[in-house]
Amino acid sequence: MKHALEAMIDAALREPAEPSRHTLIWPDRTWQRLAAMFVAVALGIGLAAGSIAIYIQQYHVPLTLAWTLGAAQAFPLVAAARWPLAAWRIMVAGLLWSCLAIGAGVEFMPWAVPAIVALVFVLFAVGASYSSRIAVGTGLVTAAVLLGVGISTGRIVPWFGMILAGIVVVTLLFGNAVGGRHQALELLDANEELRRQDLAKAAVLEERSRIARELHDVVAHHMSVIALQAEAAPYKIPDLPPPAKDTFELLRDEARRALTETRRVVGLLRSEDDSAERVPQPGLDRIHDLVSAHDGLTIDLRITGMPRPLSDGVDLSAFRIVQEALSNAARYAPGASVRVEVHYGTETLRIAVRDDGPKSAPEHSGGGHGLVGMRERVALFGGTLFTGPQGNGWAVLAELPYDGQHDPRGDR
Template sequence: MSEYPTDRHPRRAGFSDAALRQAVLDAAVRAPNEPPRVLMPGRRWVRWLELLLVTAMAVGFTGGTIAIPLNIFDPRPPAMLAVVLALMQAAPLAFAPRWPLAAWRISALGLLAGALLLREDYFWPWPVTSWLAFVVILFFTAVGYDRPVAVGAGLVSVGGLIVPGVVVAGMPDWFGLILAGIVVLVLAFGDAVGGRYTAELSLAEQEALRRQDLARQARLEERARIARELHDVVAHHMSVIAMQAEAAPYKIPDLPDAARDTFALVRDAARDALTETRRVVGLLRSEDEGAERRPQPGLERLEELVSGARRAGLSVDAAIVGVPRPVSAGVDLSAYRIVQESLSNASRYAPGARVWVEVRYGRRTLAVSVTDDGPRTSPAEPGGGHGLVGMRERVAMLGGTLSAGPAEPRGWTVVAELPYGDG
């Protein structure tokens, strides 16, 4: 069973005469433009249970529709006629969850044939089991399609079945009104159930879109933050290049003219690049955000992070494996931010946990891992944060890899591999 679209708007205040004619034609003749809605489309075991239940009901109602005329109706109809009518009236219930409108049309034709063929002195021309099957099929029709189709099915059921049952078969008027009321109630209930599931799926779809938008916004914000942080690093190096190129002619008195021109060209290029960098990064800063006035942090401040996490209630052990070596500012800053965000997440979602932080200096990559063993007290409600999004953006910028997920036997682990970038 396929899921159904959630962009329908079947709830209408009323119908004009033309709309009513259209609804009757849609229900009785025309094929629907969209597949029927499916209750609980994501729960397979519920669908199987529904299929077994409906199949059992269809078998029971069909058998009852055969047995009741042959044993209760007086005069007794021909056996073959009773079997054919039963197969038309009750058997379509077996496929009503999948094709409700087709099941309703076949069952309605069977009931109309019964009203026309069994016109003897019966209280009503249909076995009670066939009417029960028809009522269940009406419910699936109202659930599966928009309200105009349900209204058309109701009008045809009342005008095309109950009225002939009263006029042709001699069914009492008051009993026909009861049957008409049952039709209205069943269709109203099915319409309410279908509308509820439509609204739930629409809300779920909107929530998924909202999460995608939030994740996209978080990535953009993180990229802007990375650009602002790296600006200070790049600006420092460009300033050094400009100053050294400016001082070179004074440090080397006998510098050839060609070399002087080269240093002047390097100096001017460095200044222009620095100016353009500041102009571009300035666009990324918010109006109330000034330039950073202290150096960007790195792994030399790892102990500060560990101390802050301990004050937040975590039990943190930190280890540096391998021989520390100089790394680029981007790698150093990204490693620090990954540890910072991981400890912040552990403090929020695993309060009181024991956390292991490891910084491993490998041959080609700097590996950072943060693992906790799960919360000791009630964690914060999930959602609202995009720490992993920021980590992935930083790692992707450096061409590294990041893995994050549940740890064994419990807890959470984050592992990042950051290439040195000096090869």
């Protein structure tokens, strides 16, 4: 009993008239809000006019009172889309006023039918916009007015009052169910969006770890060369001054330390079943082997421009981009004709992989993280990347600077 009384007080007095969140009745998008307002205004004006006419013709109340009752009981529907609880409070006050203003002896009830219809719309809005507690309080207050005051004052037939109370209960339950489902779908969409963001972040981290593991071999090679050359220098250069020998020894020791630390860090990035690479990392010199490995595609390889030596990182990234683009073509465009173009420009290496679309239904519908890896590799060297539909197929266009001196932290 205590909880029911508190729910009635909250609904009638305490709860803010505007819902604390966007609801089915007052959605997020502007055009949906305009549509809701248009419907509410049209219904509010129409039902208020109908109520006024019935009060004048059927209940024979004075013109001023008819206008007042009709406006109080139906016109608040105009504001129900934004402030459903405020509209309900005004309408309940108008219903209570009718019980006191209209004399006894009415046929069924002291309210116009359009006013009851407006009340049904507002009760649905309240049930869909507020918590179950407020919906219960709203129903109890409305039933108290319809049954308690109406029957006790003889203004309403008891059996008809019970019908109206049943309509109130069903309307609130339906509105609360619809509003709860709408809120659950919004929460599900929000969680799904968070999941997609988490998966995207995890994919980026995974690809960066993979790139770091691959580039470790490149860095380790250079550091090993530095250490070996520094150690061999005293034997290659006769009569080397002691300060120079000390410098070479320091250079050798620092190179070895750097190599050890690099291996330790990359070891943390490797999973338990991910062993270290035992073969040299590939480059564009193996692109013909890569092309011949994809039997399900018709591949046209074109290399233009003047080939030039590439840094190990750029060479490896270019190979991986072509590899991933061909893998995606084989996965999502089986039987397609693919053109692979490698152009040695003046300052950049340009890679283009284009297919003409699948010739049969792809076996794979889900997406991997290949595009993420391409973006990370291109961003590492300050290049550009385009991936997207082109013609009937898909295109991957990458451009990598030769120097590879870009600092990726500047883009973060």
